[in-house]
Amino acid sequence: MRYAGQSWWEPPVPIPNTEVKPPNVFGCTGRREGLGSLGSWRPLHLRKKYIYLHILHECYLVNAVIPVGQIFGTGNDLNSILFNVLYLVAFFIIILFFNQRMQIWTYQRNVEKATQRLQELADKSKEQALNSIKPFTEANADIRAKVTGFLDFFTIEPVDRDPYGVLTRLDHILDTRHDRLREFVRQIAPKAGSSDTANTEDVLEVAMALNYVFKIVRHYLILGKKTKSLMIFVQLDMQLPLLMKTAEAYFTAQKGMSEGKPWGDGLGPLVASKLMYGGAVKPISQEVVYAEVDISNRKAIILKAEGPGGVVGKPGEAVKELVEGRKGKIARIIMIDAAGKLEGETTGEVVEGIGAAIGDPGPEKYKIEEAATKYNIPIDAIICKMDIDEALTTMKKEVAEASDKIVERIRTSIVERTKEGDVVIVAGIGNTMGVAQ
Amino acid sequence: MSKIPGKSRQPTLAIISIALTIVAFILFILATFMESLADYTTLLLTAGLGLLAVSWIIYFFGGRMAPKKEPTPEKVVTVIGCRNCDVREERDFQQGDFIPKELGPCKKCSGKSYIKAIYAVTEKKPNADGK
Numbered sequence: 298m299r300y301a302g303q304s305w306w307e308p309p310v311p312i313p314n315t316e317v318k319p320p321n322v323f324g325c326t327g328r329r330e331g332l333g334s335l336g337s338w339r340p341l342h343l344r345k346k347y348i349y350l351h352i353l354h355e356c357y358l359v360n361a362v363i364p365v366g367q368i369f370g371t372g373n374d375l376n377s378i379l380f381n382v383l384y385l386v387a388f389f390i391i392i393l394f395f396n397q398r399m400q401i402w403t404y405q406r407n408v409e410k411a412t413q414r415l416q417e418l419a420d421k422s423k424e425q426a427l428n429s430i431k432p433f434t435e436a437n438a439d440i441r442a443k444v445t446g447f448l449d450f451f452t453i454e455p456v457d458r459d460p461y462g463v464l465t466r467l468d469h470i471l472d473t474r475h476d477r478l479r480e481f482v483r484q485i486a487p488k489a490g491s492s493d494t495a496n497t498e499d500v501l502e503v504a505m506a507l508n509y510v511f512k513i514v515r516h517y518l519i520l521g522k523k524t525k526s527l528m529i530f531v532q533l534d535m536q537l538p539l540l541m542k543t544a545e546a547y548f549t550a551q552k553g554m555s556e557g558k559p560w561g562d563g564l565g566p567l568v569a570s571k572l573m574y575g576g577a578v579k580p581i582s583q584e585v586v587y588a589e590v591d592i593s594n595r596k597a598i599i600l601k602a603e604g605p606g607g608v609v610g611k612p613g614e615a616v617k618e619l620v621e622g623r624k625g626k627i628a629r630i631i632m633i634d635a636a637g638k639l640e641g642e643t644t645g646e647v648v649e650g651i652g653a654a655i656g657d658p659g660p661e662k663y664k665i666e667e668a669a670t671k672y673n674i675p676i677d678a679i680i681c682k683m684d685i686d687e688a689l690t691t692m693k694k695e696v697a698e699a700s701d702k703i704v705e706r707i708r709t710s711i712v713e714r715t716k717e718g719d720v721v722i723v724a725g726i727g728n729t730m731g732v733a734q
Numbered sequence: 735m736s737k738i739p740g741k742s743r744q745p746t747l748a749i750i751s752i753a754l755t756i757v758a759f760i761l762f763i764l765a766t767f768m769e770s771l772a773d774y775t776t777l778l779l780t781a782g783l784g785l786l787a788v789s790w791i792i793y794f795f796g797g798r799m800a801p802k803k804e805p806t807p808e809k810v811v812t813v814i815g816c817r818n819c820d821v822r823e824e825r826d827f828q829q830g831d832f833i834p835k836e837l838g839p840c841k842k843c844s845g846k847s848y849i850k851a852i853y854a855v856t857e858k859k860p861n862a863d864g865k
Contacts, residue, residue, distance in 0.1 A: 406794075556829050558810055559852050570833060605832035691810055691854040700851075731832045731852055 404530035415511040418548045426504040429555035433486035448508040468660035495606025503551040546686030553691045559731030561688040565633045566732045567700045569601035569725025584610035594717040607730035613661025617668045625672025628719035634726040638682035645695030646682040654678035655726045754789035758782040818845025
């Protein structure tokens with residue numbers, strides 16, 4: 298067997314040329330037949346050319362591939378044995394102690410790059426928010442400090458150790474947050490109309506979300522560096538793809554929000570808007586409107602958030618009011634919403650199911666489920682599949698086209714599953730930016 | 735390892751890095767087993783190590799050198815329709831557009847024209863021929 302051009306079982310061959318390989322060079326074994334003889338038979342000019350490489354090789358490279366047999370006493374050279382023992386020790390030190398450090402470096406590098414990008418997104422998002430607010434501010438008003446300070450605005454979730462009434466408390470906290478945000482926008486942008494105020498709230502929400510994500514990731518990056526914890530970096534690195542995707546989607550969406558373009562998430566309100574055409578539109582609950590229309594001799598109560606400003610309203614509250622107002626005499630509740638698609642599924646695919654199709658933190662969904670359960674009303678759900686970035690950015694053509702299919706499905710469902718004279722609630726759930734009624 | 739946006743060159747760099755590693759190992763094998771190359775062992779091993787180093791550098795620093803991916807240009811279209819007829823007109827989105835904004839009488843039938851849809855269309859980047 299040969300290693301690096303040398304038979305390791307052969308006895309050591311002394312190197313005749315001391316110019317090429319000084320005998321006292323630490324770690325040089327003199328075992329390398331090919332290299333050992335390189336200096337002896339090659340012309341002088343060639344020898345000189347290879348002197349450096351030769352010494353380098355003898356000192357470092359050969360030992361990297363030297364046979365194990367030599368390490369355990371087959372060599373006569375003390376330097377050789379010593380070097381190989383040191384080599385083994387160094388090898389194990391690297392494997393045992395630096396292995397994790399090298400992994401930390403690799404993960405840390407990814408997290409650092411992501412943090413830089415998140416900082417860039419947070420900064421740009423803040424500037425974008427300032428630019429979109431500027432046209433609605435008083436002349437010479439300096440809003441930068443106020444907006445920068447408001448980006449750190451936080452909401453404390455209600456205690457859930459005692460879960461009784463937690464959704465009512467959460468509902469209250471969310472209402473307070475919403476009121477506070479609206480109050481702030483009216484204060485810094487007094488010239489904004491109702492739609493512009495709603496859109497500016499969304500723009501600020503994005504800036505706040507990106508600022509928060511950046512600070513959290515930076516926190517764990519610094520914590521990981523301080524504690525030198527591989528686990529912190531690994532966990533962070535595993536979550537980064539989805540985190541970055543969401544952050545990029547939010548950032549892309551922000552520009553569209555300031556211009557009032559409909560989102561992918563606006564599919565529900567778009568369908569409701571198409572269905573309620575011709576009916577008298579009336580307000581019900583916070584930022585929600587409804588209209589009663591006739592569909593094949595059934596009374597359909599269509600509700601959606603009040604557009605075209607970017608609001609979601611409180612559709613749960615609206616459904617509860619409508620059900621209670623009719624003492625439960627509702628044949629069906631049909632809910633339309635955008636839903637996250639699984640990888641491999643097509644954007645704009647329309648799927649039917651049952652249950653309250655609404656992606657709120659809980660209170661609105663709870664109200665719908667509670668009202669439906671109380672009066673034993675079936676809830677149908679029709680969803681349109683899309684990616685998270687498609688839901689947050691300007692509506693795609695596929696989604697806009699899917700809205701017509703959903704309108705037809707609703708008409709068919711109402712005819713197939715209800716009798717003439719029945720009352721049906723159709724709730725278009727989602728952000729209604731760019732979609733009026 | 736996670737994929738971070740803006741790394742369009744990363745797959746190419748990863749392939750180059752792997753290819754260099756394979757070449758380096760081929761050199762090591764040649765240096766080890768080919769007796770006819772015994773005199774060039776030093777060179778082969780040095781070259782192999784060099785290739786391994788370059789491979790590692792490409793892997794480690796490749797992501798940093800990669801230029802940021804340019805966002806795909808997006809065109810937002812406003813579709814105008816009519817309540818009475820099937821007229822359909824498309825134009826670029828203008829601030830203030832919303833569904834179903836009334837836009838006055840239809841050009842074809844004098845019915846009510848309105849904004850029927852607003853959606854984004856991803857524009858394909860023109861190729862070298864400008865097509």
